[in-house]
Amino acid sequence: EVQLVESGGGLVKPGGSLRLSCAASGFTFSSYFMNWVRQVPGKGLEWVSCISSGSGYIYYADSMKGRFTISRDNAKNSLFLQMNSLRAEDTAVYYCARANSVGASEIDYWGQGTLVTVSS
Amino acid sequence: DIQMTQSPSTLSASVGDRVTITCRASQSIGIWLAWYQQKPGKAPNLLIKKASSLESGVPSRFSGSGSGTEFTLTISSLQPDDFATYYCQQYNSFPLIFGGGTEVEIK
Numbered sequence A: 001e002v003q004l005v006e007s008g009g010g011l012v013k014p015g016g017s018l019r020l021s022c023a024a025s026g027f028t029f030s031s032y033f034m035n036w037v038r039q040v041p042g043k044g045l046e047w048v049s050c051i052s053s054g055s056g057y058i059y060y061a062d063s064m065k066g067r068f069t070i071s072r073d074n075a076k077n078s079l080f081l082q083m084n085s086l087r088a089e090d091t092a093v094y095y096c097a098r099a100n101s102v103g104a105s106e107i108d109y110w111g112q113g114t115l116v117t118v119s120s
Numbered sequence B: 001d002i003q004m005t006q007s008p009s010t011l012s013a014s015v016g017d018r019v020t021i022t023c024r025a026s027q028s029i030g031i032w033l034a035w036y037q038q039k040p041g042k043a044p045n046l047l048i049k050k051a052s053s054l055e056s057g058v059p060s061r062f063s064g065s066g067s068g069t070e071f072t073l074t075i076s077s078l079q080p081d082d083f084a085t086y087y088c089q090q091y092n093s094f095p096l097i098f099g100g101g102t103e104v105e106i107k
Helices: none
Strands: A003-007 A010-012 A018-025 A034-039 A045-051 A058-060 A068-073 A078-083 A092-099 A107-110 A114-118 B004-007 B010-013 B019-025 B033-038 B045-049 B062-067 B070-075 B085-090 B102-106
Touching (some): A045 A068, A045 A092, A045 B085, B004 B085, B070 B085
Parallel strands (some): A010 A114
Antiparallel strands (some): A003 A018, A034 A045, A068 A078, B004 B019, B033 B045
8 A cells, every 4th residue: 555654844933944754655666756745724736846766857846946855765765855944835734745657747646744834 | 837727716516416627728738637636634636637537446427528728527426525625737747737726515
C-alpha cells in the first residue's frame, strides 16, 4: 500500500524557516517524480514544486522560487521541502504527492498533509 | 502560465441529478487534464486522468470529456457520497495549475 506521511509543520514567525519531510513507503520511491502541493484552509489547491526521480530536474511555482527548496533522499525514501523567508500567505496545509508519470503529471497519491502556520 | 477556470464555483444538486462541471484552459493543453474529488479534512483523490480516463476503482457514474481548452466532468446520477469539492488540473507543462474548485452541495 502506498503511504506518504508528512511531518515538520507547525507555527513559525514571519521571516522564519521550516523544513517539511515526507516519508514514503509501499512503492519504489526512487522511480517516481514527487511534488509538494499546498492548500490554504478553506481555499483551493496550489502546486508548489516537483522533483524528478534522480533529482536532476526541479520545478517551482513562481511565488516560491528562491524561498523554497525541494530535495529528496532516495536511500531513505524521503522527500523534503525547505521553506525560508516565510510569509503569512504561506500558511497552508502542505501535501506530499506522487506524480503518476515522469515530467508534468497527474497526482495519483497524496499524503494526509501537514499544517504550516506563519504568524507572529 | 496556463490559467484554469472552473465553473460553477458552487453547484446545488439533489441525489440522482446529472451534474456537469466545466474547466477551461487559457491555451491548448491537449488531453493533459485530471479531475480530483476532495472531501473536508481529506487529501484530494484522483478520479480521471488524460481528460477521460477513469482511474481504477472510481465509480462509472463519473466521466470526463474534452480536449484542447474545454473539458467537462459529469456525474451521471449524483450519490450521497459525491457531495464534495472537485478540482481540475492541467499537466501539459509546468507549472502545474489547478482550477479554483467546484463545491457540489446538497440542494
